[in-house]
Amino acid sequence: MSHNGPMDGITALAGLAASDASLRRFLHGLPGVDEVGARARADVLASRSIKTDSKRQAIDLAISMIDLTTLEGQDTPGKVRALCAKASRPGFGAPPVAAVCVYPDLVPAAVAGVAGTGIKVASVATAFPSGRAALDVKLADVKSAVAAGADEVDMVIDRGAFLSGRYLTVFEEIVAVRASCGDAHLKVILETGELGTLDSVRRASWLAMLAGADFIKTSTGKVAPAATLPVTLVMLEAVRDFAAAGGRRIGVKPAGGIRTAKDAIRYLVLVNETAGEPWLDPAFFRIGASSLLNDLLMQRARMETGRYAGPDYMTVD
Amino acid sequence: MRFEYAPAPESRSVVSLRDCYGLFINGEFVDGNSAFKTISPATEEVLAEVAHAGPEDVDRAVAAARRAYERVWSALPGRERGKYLFRIARIIQERARELAVLETLDNGKPIRESRDVDVPLAAAHFFYHAGWADKLGYAGFGPSPRPLGVAGQVIPWNFPLLMLAWKIAPALACGNTVVLKPAETTPLTALLFAEICQQAGLPPGVVNIVTGDGSTGQALVAHPGIDKVAFTGSTEVGKEIARVCAVSGKRLTLELGGKAANVVFDDAPVDQAVEGIVNGIFFNQGHVCCAGSRLLVQESVAGEVLDALKRRMATLRLGDPLDKNTDVGAINSRAQLDKITELASSGDAEGAQRWSAPCPLPDRGFWFPPTVFTGVSQAHRIAREEIFGPVLSVLTFRTPAEAVEKANNTPYGLSAGVWTEKGSLILWLASRLRAGVVWANTFNRFDPSSPFGGYKESGFGREGGRHGLEAYLDVGGGGDA
Numbered sequence: 102m103s104h105n106g107p108m109d110g111i112t113a114l115a116g117l118a119a120s121d122a123s124l125r126r127f128l129h130g131l132p133g134v135d136e137v138g139a140r141a142r143a144d145v146l147a148s149r150s151i152k153t154d155s156k157r158q159a160i161d162l163a164i165s166m167i168d169l170t171t172l173e174g175q176d177t178p179g180k181v182r183a184l185c186a187k188a189s190r191p192g193f194g195a196p197p198v199a200a201v202c203v204y205p206d207l208v209p210a211a212v213a214g215v216a217g218t219g220i221k222v223a224s225v226a227t228a229f230p231s232g233r234a235a236l237d238v239k240l241a242d243v244k245s246a247v248a249a250g251a252d253e254v255d256m257v258i259d260r261g262a263f264l265s266g267r268y269l270t271v272f273e274e275i276v277a278v279r280a281s282c283g284d285a286h287l288k289v290i291l292e293t294g295e296l297g298t299l300d301s302v303r304r305a306s307w308l309a310m311l312a313g314a315d316f317i318k319t320s321t322g323k324v325a326p327a328a329t330l331p332v333t334l335v336m337l338e339a340v341r342d343f344a345a346a347g348g349r350r351i352g353v354k355p356a357g358g359i360r361t362a363k364d365a366i367r368y369l370v371l372v373n374e375t376a377g378e379p380w381l382d383p384a385f386f387r388i389g390a391s392s393l394l395n396d397l398l399m400q401r402a403r404m405e406t407g408r409y410a411g412p413d414y415m416t417v418d
Numbered sequence: 419m420r421f422e423y424a425p426a427p428e429s430r431s432v433v434s435l436r437d438c439y440g441l442f443i444n445g446e447f448v449d450g451n452s453a454f455k456t457i458s459p460a461t462e463e464v465l466a467e468v469a470h471a472g473p474e475d476v477d478r479a480v481a482a483a484r485r486a487y488e489r490v491w492s493a494l495p496g497r498e499r500g501k502y503l504f505r506i507a508r509i510i511q512e513r514a515r516e517l518a519v520l521e522t523l524d525n526g527k528p529i530r531e532s533r534d535v536d537v538p539l540a541a542a543h544f545f546y547h548a549g550w551a552d553k554l555g556y557a558g559f560g561p562s563p564r565p566l567g568v569a570g571q572v573i574p575w576n577f578p579l580l581m582l583a584w585k586i587a588p589a590l591a592c593g594n595t596v597v598l599k600p601a602e603t604t605p606l607t608a609l610l611f612a613e614i615c616q617q618a619g620l621p622p623g624v625v626n627i628v629t630g631d632g633s634t635g636q637a638l639v640a641h642p643g644i645d646k647v648a649f650t651g652s653t654e655v656g657k658e659i660a661r662v663c664a665v666s667g668k669r670l671t672l673e674l675g676g677k678a679a680n681v682v683f684d685d686a687p688v689d690q691a692v693e694g695i696v697n698g699i700f701f702n703q704g705h706v707c708c709a710g711s712r713l714l715v716q717e718s719v720a721g722e723v724l725d726a727l728k729r730r731m732a733t734l735r736l737g738d739p740l741d742k743n744t745d746v747g748a749i750n751s752r753a754q755l756d757k758i759t760e761l762a763s764s765g766d767a768e769g770a771q772r773w774s775a776p777c778p779l780p781d782r783g784f785w786f787p788p789t790v791f792t793g794v795s796q797a798h799r800i801a802r803e804e805i806f807g808p809v810l811s812v813l814t815f816r817t818p819a820e821a822v823e824k825a826n827n828t829p830y831g832l833s834a835g836v837w838t839e840k841g842s843l844i845l846w847l848a849s850r851l852r853a854g855v856v857w858a859n860t861f862n863r864f865d866p867s868s869p870f871g872g873y874k875e876s877g878f879g880r881e882g883g884r885h886g887l888e889a890y891l892d893v894g895g896g897g898d899a
Contacts, residue, residue: 133839135859138690148530150426150742162419338689373421374733381419 124268143330178210185214208249223253230321275312288316306339316352327357356389442612444482445622459526471628486623496552503548526748540583546866547591565593567645575601592890671879676832679825680710686837708833758807831873
């Protein structure tokens with residue numbers, strides 16, 4: 102996928118991809134993030150009270166934004182088939198989720214599982230979760246996932262390169278993965294739990310957007326802390342500012358640690374009051390999760406019937 | 419996709435309003451000779467009738483405070499006074515929801531603020547000063563500083579319970595007794611606090627609360643039985659009180675108006691600076707003496723910051739103060755709304771450009787939309803006079819020296835803010851700003867351990883922290899604070 106006009110304009114303006122130094126000048130020239138202030142803002146938004154009709158709306162929206170995920174060593178085609186069944190018919194009249202997210206070798210099972218449902222197949226790639234492999238190995242990983250039918254690729258950035266200031270390495274790797282994706286959408290995992298500061302989160306977000314990400318994603322789910330509200334706030338500010346500067350509209354995906362309907366609704370409030378309505382759409386906001394779906398379903402059933410159904414009434418997958 | 423928040427009102431049922439309230443004198447509620455109504459500024463609904471204290475009522479209250487001072491409170495060991503204060507602090511926490519709802523009803527401020535700021539801070543002030551009560555000998559005022567006697571305290575309507583806590587907690591911790599007059603438009607939480615004093619078993623007369631208008635306040639501060647006057651309110655009234663006290667030998671502290679500069683440099687963390695600007699001027703509808711009512715933004719980023727500010731202001735939720743999602747509540751009174759409206763009109767007339775957040779205003783009650791004026795110069799009234807409402811005046815500067823010059827170019831000096839990622843610039847600026855509080859990369863943060871007070875027409879004396887104790891102690895004229 103090629104960059105559009107304004108995006109090229111930004112890249113050219115910053116003279117960006119020439120060297121580590123030119124990228125550093127740009128990324129370190131972005132406004133800083135005051136950690137205390139960002140946390141305070143996230144706390145205020147987390148205290149919003151979402152009730153009745155708006156809660157009902159938020160639950161269904163959250164369900165439709167889920168990347169229903171299984172990323173375990175013990176995953177099998179059978180497990181993925183079950184996940185796909187749950188993804189397309191969560192039950193209780195709920196809408197289907199946005200995508201299922203699996204390892205590359207299980208993409209064929211996922212493709213078969215969601216055939217005809219409109220649900221996307223996302224695959225992690227690039228030596229997920231650590232990203233510690235040679236570039237050609239990572240690219241082969243991506244190509245195999247795409248060849249098997251993945252609609253979306255979730256790559257990890259080279260955090261070692263990022264933290265040691267080799268921004269050009271990270272940039273060029275994303276560009277290369279982008280090229281290997283073909284028509285598949287690219288989600289770039291920043292692994293914010295390893296970046297250390299919100300300043301780094303903002304810089305990594307811009308780096309990924311400039312290199313061609315369709316989505317920026319918080320975490321692999323394999324590192325703690327995974328998604329947090331302050332980190333997601335900073336990433337939403339980044340996509341908002343990128344679009345306002347003439348860039349494309351980039352999506353955001355918090356992933357890992359979002360387990361309850363209450364958590365999910367807090368993220369939607371964050372989207373609503375930071376990036377705004379255009380991002381309240383599964384095309385631009387996803388939640389990477391596995392157990393979250395059942396809690397949303399439980400809340401949904403409670404709002405329909407006035408009673409909580411026990412866990413035995415929720416399917417395990 | 420549009421995501422509207424359904425109404426999420428906090429329940430009023432936690433509060434049991436009485437039809438009428440008496441004066442709290444000598445540990446019990448007594449009738450006054452006349453009464454006035456207090457309303458909810460969000461709906462103009464009458465909440466209750468409250469007794470109006472005349473000079474003879476003030477007299478009784480001062481006499482009760484004097485008796486309690488001489489017979490009980492001044493002789494009580496500090497650790498025993500501390501126990502009462504701890505008990506009051508805990509009861510405030512236990513009855514927090516009730517206090518928050520009542521404050522929001524009577525004042526018009528959003529429940530989120532009364533719940534998350536006013537009431538917890540009020541409890542924190544009692545906890546903090548409870549800790550000082552038996553340690554006054556270590557506060558730097560000599561081995562055994564003495565209390566002053568009876569304090570007459572007059573407080574404003576913007577933070578009714580919190581200002582009560584700022585006044586009563588240090589006074590009691592230091593061994594004084596008090597007669598407090600809450601503001602005419604917001605007497606109800608003070609009267610609920612009187613119940614809390616009863617519940618805590620506070621000896622009668624240690625705290626007395628007299629409700630009324632300006633004449634009650636006048637009678638209180640002029641009363642010969644008062645040893646110490648503490649006032650928070652307008653500079654105009656503060657000057658009048660200073661005249662009264664000057665000829666009487668009463669100790670006096672004044673916390674008055676402000677016109678704080680919030681200084682944003684080009685390397686500021688923009689998103690948090692915008693939050694700080696919003697919090698600085700729209701927190702509590704701008705009814706804050708230390709509000710950041712003048713935004714001084716470096717010219718090179720003025721456009722960017724203003725765009726971000728307007729985008730953020732468009733998300734502010736104005737409306738029912740009891741709704742848990744409301745960000746901006748009602749203006750406290752018709753009179754205050756008129757004053758804000760008049761000053762904002764002067765901004766138009768003098769050539770500044772007005773922009774208001776596009777939020778619909780309720781039909782009933784007193785409301786003013788969050789508003790920003792650009793193209794403001796130092797000569798404009800909206801840059802010099804305290805508006806005490808949700809109106810921000812934006813000025814620009816080019817160099818740090820110009821920022822200091824403009825920030826200090828005001829008769830006030832209560833607070834200031836500075837936003838930059840450069841630590842040395844923060845320190846450079848803070849040492850040159852003539853303001854009692856300078857916030858760095860934050861605004862409107864309060865803590866009982868941090869002294870608060872002003873320069874110039876913003877008053878004198880400090881409240882909070884070790885320094886705040888001096889206002890309630892006889893330090894022999896030569897304390898080392």
